[in-house]
Amino acid sequence: MENFTLEDATNLYGIDGWGAGYFGIGNDGNLVVKPTREDSLKIDIKAAVDSLVAKNLPTPLLLRFPQVLESQVNDLCTSFARAITEFGYNGRFRPVFPIKVNQTASVVSELLRTGYKYGLGLEAGSKPELLAAIALNASPDSIITCNGFKDRDYFRTAFRAAQLGRKIVVVIEKPFELAHYIALAKEHAVRPHVGFRVRLHARGSGKWEKSGGFTSKFGLNTSQLLEGISELRAAGLLDQLKMFHFHLGSQITEIRRIKTAVKEAARIYAKARKMGVEIQYLNVGGGLGIDYDGSKTSSDASVNYTLQEYANDVVYNIKDVCNNENVPEPDIVSESGRALVAYHAMLVVDVLAEMGGTNGNTGPKSKTTPSEPNPKVIDELLYIDGNMTVKNFRELYHDAVEQRDELFSLFNIGLISLEQRAFGENLFWRIAQKAVRHAKTQKYVADEFQDLEEVLHEKFVCNFSVFQSIPDHWALDQLFPVVPVHRLFERPTRRGTLVDITCDSDGEIDKFVDLKDIKKALELHPFQAGQPYYLALLLIGAYQDVMGDLHNLFGTANEAHLIVGENGRVHTQMVRRGNVIRETVSVFGYDPASLVKQVEAMAEARVKEGALKEKEGKLIVQEYRAAFDAYTYLT
Numbered sequence: 001m002e003n004f005t006l007e008d009a010t011n012l013y014g015i016d017g018w019g020a021g022y023f024g025i026g027n028d029g030n031l032v033v034k035p036t037r038e039d040s041l042k043i044d045i046k047a048a049v050d051s052l053v054a055k056n057l058p059t060p061l062l063l064r065f066p067q068v069l070e071s072q073v074n075d076l077c078t079s080f081a082r083a084i085t086e087f088g089y090n091g092r093f094r095p096v097f098p099i100k101v102n103q104t105a106s107v108v109s110e111l112l113r114t115g116y117k118y119g120l121g122l123e124a125g126s127k128p129e130l131l132a133a134i135a136l137n138a139s140p141d142s143i144i145t146c147n148g149f150k151d152r153d154y155f156r157t158a159f160r161a162a163q164l165g166r167k168i169v170v171v172i173e174k175p176f177e178l179a180h181y182i183a184l185a186k187e188h189a190v191r192p193h194v195g196f197r198v199r200l201h202a203r204g205s206g207k208w209e210k211s212g213g214f215t216s217k218f219g220l221n222t223s224q225l226l227e228g229i230s231e232l233r234a235a236g237l238l239d240q241l242k243m244f245h246f247h248l249g250s251q252i253t254e255i256r257r258i259k260t261a262v263k264e265a266a267r268i269y270a271k272a273r274k275m276g277v278e279i280q281y282l283n284v285g286g287g288l289g290i291d292y293d294g295s296k297t298s299s300d301a302s303v304n305y306t307l308q309e310y311a312n313d314v315v316y317n318i319k320d321v322c323n324n325e326n327v328p329e330p331d332i333v334s335e336s337g338r339a340l341v342a343y344h345a346m347l348v349v350d351v352l353a354e355m356g357g358t359n360g361n362t363g364p365k366s367k368t369t370p371s372e373p374n375p376k377v378i379d380e381l382l383y384i385d386g387n388m389t390v391k392n393f394r395e396l397y398h399d400a401v402e403q404r405d406e407l408f409s410l411f412n413i414g415l416i417s418l419e420q421r422a423f424g425e426n427l428f429w430r431i432a433q434k435a436v437r438h439a440k441t442q443k444y445v446a447d448e449f450q451d452l453e454e455v456l457h458e459k460f461v462c463n464f465s466v467f468q469s470i471p472d473h474w475a476l477d478q479l480f481p482v483v484p485v486h487r488l489f490e491r492p493t494r495r496g497t498l499v500d501i502t503c504d505s506d507g508e509i510d511k512f513v514d515l516k517d518i519k520k521a522l523e524l525h526p527f528q529a530g531q532p533y534y535l536a537l538l539l540i541g542a543y544q545d546v547m548g549d550l551h552n553l554f555g556t557a558n559e560a561h562l563i564v565g566e567n568g569r570v571h572t573q574m575v576r577r578g579n580v581i582r583e584t585v586s587v588f589g590y591d592p593a594s595l596v597k598q599v600e601a602m603a604e605a606r607v608k609e610g611a612l613k614e615k616e617g618k619l620i621v622q623e624y625r626a627a628f629d630a631y632t633y634l635t
């Protein structure tokens with residue numbers, strides 16, 4: 001077999017395409033993370049996992065790289081700074097992180113710490129998020145934007161934040177919200193600023209396209225915007241209206257859509273300025289996308305623009321409209337979430353088993369047939385198996401399908417034994433594999449054999465829950481890169497999907513990133529029982545962390561934060577244990593202590609009946625009690 005090089009592995013998994021400079025393969029064939037993008041500062045993921053597992057922090061393991069957050073904040077802010085300088089823009093860039101994209105306290109604090117010098121603020125979309133945002137240690141110059149539907153309490157909390165000195169803007173999403181603001185403003189001298197979320201005619205592109213446009217759930221249409229201005233003017237509060245905001249939806253795949261929206265929003269801003277409304281901030285929302293498949297196209301898993309191009313287009317188009325309308329240039333607020341956090345987290349899972357396609361039916365286990373003489377149907381299948389060639393594979397495969405159907409019919413009327421059925425079934429799948437192998441040598445592979453190949457993929461059983469760790473793959477078919485953590489110098493000779501350990505057939509990763517297409521199976525290495533085989537699910541730092549659920553009561557994964565020092569040494573900055581069973585059962589109203597009592601009573605009763613010895617009864621209770629403190633995943 002030809003050599004398989006690290007370059008081959010890099011190309012096969014597309015690492016340079018989607019990795020944004022953060023990922024690579026070390027000389028020993030292990031996946032590495034370069035959190036500062038410097039080649040000399042690497043984290044060897046296999047070594048890190050081995051060391052964490054040895055410290056009793058088993059997989060599935062969520063690894064976070066705080067330095068990646070820092071790099072992304074720097075990239076965003078310096079890209080806007082460059083655009084502002086290049087176009088001579090007379091306003092500031094005011095970044096804001098929407099907490100909902102990843103509410104994890106350590107992630108938000110790291111973003112605020114590293115974004116302090118850029119005045120990074122927070123966006124809250126609910127009362128709980130606002131309560132957190134108010135108290136967190138952000139730069140005093142930073143802004144808190146309040147989106148989402150609001151009741152009087154939400155507004156009251158925003159007023160309190162303003163009294164505490166926070167620069168806070170409550171964005172009116174629906175006309176009825178304004179009455180709450182006006183009522184509270186009458187009672188308070190210190191008030192938060194007001195923003196209007198405008199409903200643009202422009203729409204986004206990609207999976208979240210319906211967040212924008214006229215039919216979107218959010219924002220004020222043009223007449224509601226004008227009515228809002230009149231209401232504030234009538235209440236003597238127009239000077240509080242400081243922000244116009246729009247959000248086209250997350251992961252905008254086409255730059256053209258962003259330009260169109262920015263131009264429209266800038267025009268609305270300019271017209272309002274001309275009406276005497278002193279808007280200070282134009283908030284362009286989120287939507288800055290991630291190239292998950294590395295194709296640099298407008299496919300749902302990619303974006304056809306770079307961060308710098310995004311910043312240039314936002315800055316240039318706002319300036320252009322402002323110059324044209326002869327109004328001052330506003331400060332630009334962006335609520336980019338995905339772009340800041342997607343790269344910083346990966347989940348490492350261990351493979352538990354490899355199942356051949358069609359659940360292990362890859363050929364008869366025994367060479368001899370279970371009965372002599374064979375039923376005719378088995379003789380036919382044996383003949384096909386022994387005589388299939390590249391010239392006749394199509395015809396013989398069709399014959400095999402017919403014989404397989406005959407096998408089941410004969411079984412159903414009682415003429416075939418269980419052993420004969422098993423032998424025939426296995427024989428059929430071996431024939432199918434041969435047919436696919438022959439089909440793939442042809443110039444054009446017929447659809448029938450392409451479909452058959454899908455059915456024959458291996459399934460790698462992995463210790464995780466799709467619903468907890470990458471719910472968007474299940475809910476939205478979103479693609480995430482998957483790469484083996486080690487053995488990358490070895491040619492992967494299997495193609496398979498990843499099935500999780502939930503009792504749900506949707507718990508499977510069966511779509512994989514590819515430059516030109518979506519792969520239905522991933523190239524993987526043969527699983528060797530007794531040897532760990534780790535896979536990394538990457539770019540899962542945005543939304544996945546916080547949207548995961550407790551399907552089958554599988555909880556959060558063990559977590560470690562890894563950083564690399566200037567001397568190249570890797571440090572574990574923090575570990576957080578994943579949920580234990582006690583925690584996940586409690587969420588749904590079970591009280592572990594009462595459950596233990598119940599089991600104690602059952603054991604006592606069995607001892608009384610004489611069905612159990614006292615010692616055995618005690619042991620059962622002891623084990624049952626201790627089980628609640630175990631990790632929810634397989635160990």
Ligand code: PLP
Pocket residue numbers: 098101123147247249250251285286287288335336337338339542
């Ligand atoms: N701002 C608002 C109002 C949003 O609803 C969202 C998410 O959809 C964001 C910002 C963050 O978007 P993204 O993660 O695409 O940057």
